[in-house]
Amino acid sequence: MSGARVWCFGDNINTDLILPGPYLYRSPEEQARAVFQANRPGWVDQVAQGDAIIGGFNFGMGSSRPAARSLRLCGVGFVLAETINGLFFRNSVNYGLLACECPGVAAAFTEGDTAELSLADWTVRNTRSGHVLAVTPVPAQLLTIMQSGGIYPLMEARGLIAARGG
Amino acid sequence: MGMTITEKILARASGAATVAPGDVAVVDVDTAVLLDLSFLPEGWREVLKVHDPSRIAIIFDHLVPAATVQAATCHKTGREFAAKFGIARLHDVGPDQGISHAVIADRAYALPGKVLVNADSHTCAGGAFNCAARGVGGPDMLWAVTTGTAWFRVGETIRYDFTGALRPGVTAKDLFLHIAGTYGAHVNQNVEYGGPGMSGLSINARRTLATMGAELSAEFTIFEPDDTLIDYVRARNDRPFEPVWPDADATYRERRTIDLGTLQPLVALPDAVVNQSVPVGQVAGTKIDQAFIGSCANGTLDDLEIAARVVRGRKVARGTRFIVTPGTQAIFRAALRAGYIETLLEAGAVVTPATCGACIGGHMGVLGPDEVCITASTRNFKGRMGDPSARIYMASPATVAASALAGKIAGAEEVFA
Numbered sequence: 001m002s003g004a005r006v007w008c009f010g011d012n013i014n015t016d017l018i019l020p021g022p023y024l025y026r027s028p029e030e031q032a033r034a035v036f037q038a039n040r041p042g043w044v045d046q047v048a049q050g051d052a053i054i055g056g057f058n059f060g061m062g063s064s065r066p067a068a069r070s071l072r073l074c075g076v077g078f079v080l081a082e083t084i085n086g087l088f089f090r091n092s093v094n095y096g097l098l099a100c101e102c103p104g105v106a107a108a109f110t111e112g113d114t115a116e117l118s119l120a121d122w123t124v125r126n127t128r129s130g131h132v133l134a135v136t137p138v139p140a141q142l143l144t145i146m147q148s149g150g151i152y153p154l155m156e157a158r159g160l161i162a163a164r165g166g
Numbered sequence: 167m168g169m170t171i172t173e174k175i176l177a178r179a180s181g182a183a184t185v186a187p188g189d190v191a192v193v194d195v196d197t198a199v200l201l202d203l204s205f206l207p208e209g210w211r212e213v214l215k216v217h218d219p220s221r222i223a224i225i226f227d228h229l230v231p232a233a234t235v236q237a238a239t240c241h242k243t244g245r246e247f248a249a250k251f252g253i254a255r256l257h258d259v260g261p262d263q264g265i266s267h268a269v270i271a272d273r274a275y276a277l278p279g280k281v282l283v284n285a286d287s288h289t290c291a292g293g294a295f296n297c298a299a300r301g302v303g304g305p306d307m308l309w310a311v312t313t314g315t316a317w318f319r320v321g322e323t324i325r326y327d328f329t330g331a332l333r334p335g336v337t338a339k340d341l342f343l344h345i346a347g348t349y350g351a352h353v354n355q356n357v358e359y360g361g362p363g364m365s366g367l368s369i370n371a372r373r374t375l376a377t378m379g380a381e382l383s384a385e386f387t388i389f390e391p392d393d394t395l396i397d398y399v400r401a402r403n404d405r406p407f408e409p410v411w412p413d414a415d416a417t418y419r420e421r422r423t424i425d426l427g428t429l430q431p432l433v434a435l436p437d438a439v440v441n442q443s444v445p446v447g448q449v450a451g452t453k454i455d456q457a458f459i460g461s462c463a464n465g466t467l468d469d470l471e472i473a474a475r476v477v478r479g480r481k482v483a484r485g486t487r488f489i490v491t492p493g494t495q496a497i498f499r500a501a502l503r504a505g506y507i508e509t510l511l512e513a514g515a516v517v518t519p520a521t522c523g524a525c526i527g528g529h530m531g532v533l534g535p536d537e538v539c540i541t542a543s544t545r546n547f548k549g550r551m552g553d554p555s556a557r558i559y560m561a562s563p564a565t566v567a568a569s570a571l572a573g574k575i576a577g578a579e580e581v582f583a
């Protein structure tokens with residue numbers, strides 16, 4: 001996998017920061033424009049398709065709101081964090097956002113570094129320092145859903161929900 | 167190798183002999199609960215078939231009664247969905263209305279030894295009933311409703327053993343604040359509660375503690391069953407169930423013992439729940455604009471009883487708003503019969519119908535800029551109850567009621583002396 005530009009965030013990044021409450025009742029596109037507006041205003045204009053977020057402990061703590069979808073719509077290619085909140089992880093799987101735990105990752109990267117993630121051997125490499133870390137593998141059946149655009153296409157294909165245009 | 171309660175329930179529900187931390191368990195869902203928010207146009211998708219209508223419940227709670235056209239539209243979609251698939255358990259605005267987790271408790275929808283999912287993070291409330299209940303996302307809910315299944319990553323379990331008994335005036339909320347303040351978050355871990363002191367906790371106290379498991383970021387928060395629980399469930403739900411105890415040689419990440427008799431009333435400082443607990447005395451005297459008792463965690467009959475006991479014959483301080491929201495309309499009626507509502511109203515409280523309301527900064531108790539609130543609810547995050555500049559302290563209903571009388575943060579010791 002080619003390198004991704006890294007954006008560093010700290011511990012306990014909660015779903016209110018990723019998807020602020022007042023935007024809960026707005027469209028997914030409007031929600032994506034509001035990501036991190038309280039803690040990093042303007043970030044949504046700087047992040048580019050395929051960039052990576054590096055987080056600390058309990059990334060995505062908080063509510064069941066579709067915060068993972070917002071990150072994907074912002075262009076985030078993958079999230080690596082020391083630990084990922086369980087509910088946020090479920091939503092990452094279901095909305096097709098690649099999110100993995102990686103002990104030591106917060107200290108190993110500085111903003112602006114380039115991360116090369118390899119799912120073939122579950123490692124991430126910092127191209128600046130050359131440092132290589134082990135990424136905790138995501139179970140195969142969940143990785144498949146994550147990488148194939150989430151759970152909605154699966155439900156549509158099985159005739160469980162109606163297809164939605166677009 | 168023995169299993170914990172959560173592991174045993176997930177193994178049984180997935181048809182496996184055993185599961186262990188690190189596994190992914192695909193389980194049969196006994197009950198799937200949809201909320202009014204599930205029917206928001208941006209998340210809801212037209213369902214073509216449901217797995218089993220008798221395993222679905224629909225509970226309107228975040229937006230009741232409807233304050234906006236969008237809320238009313240969610241409710242309409244939900245009613246039509248219930249009618250189309252013949253879903254009998256519809257808790258609409260009216261006598262059966264309530265916060266989903268409180269309705270689930272009132273009706274014992276969460277059954278011992280079974281799996282329940284709901285698209286709300288405080289679904290772990292059902293753990294008080296020895297049920298593997300977990301909040302999931304909107305997509306998971308559609309999956310559960312249409313296929314009858316859900317997947318879970320199996321995490322390690324932290325076991326808490328309670329000994330002794332809470333002193334008068336010390337509540338389950340204080341016990342939670344002690345755990346959150348001492349041990350912090352439990353990410354990717356299950357929490358299991360038991361021990362000789364557990365049976366002294368009322369079902370309502372267990373509900374408060376289980377509900378607050380969401381704030382520990384725990385996967386499942388689950389109680390051992392006992393006779394009190396089994397009798398409670400049998401009286402309310404005639405579906406069969408099989409309670410689950412942990413194996414004697416269950417493997418825990420850690421075992422921690424808490425002597426309930428040593429605990430004191432605590433307050434969580436604003437902006438985060440974990441690692442924020444201080445004794446009431448440390449913040450006593452902080453002026454407040456609003457005091458709130460309610461939510462899925464503290465809208466039980468026990469909570470209303472203790473609030474009434476604290477304010478009986480006294481008056482809420484001038485300039486302070488005291489808002490009380492029962493968890494369900496059934497709890498509201500029980501509190502009315504017991505005289506708690508009258509006592510609260512006489513003291514100057516505003517008692518609202520059962521709803522998420524003020525807890526989520528929705529309606530009936532939203533905070534303005536720079537206001538200070540003390541709340542017996544679930545979250546004190548920045549902006550949670552209204553303007554982001556508002557400061558939210560979190561405490562037990564006893565402490566909140568005493569603070570409402572004083573117009574500033576105050577303990578309720580003298581009532582229980």
Ligand code: SF4
Pocket residue numbers: 227228265266286288460461462463521522525526544
């Ligand atoms: S009462 Fe509060 S915490 Fe509970 S479900 Fe409603 S909004 Fe969520």
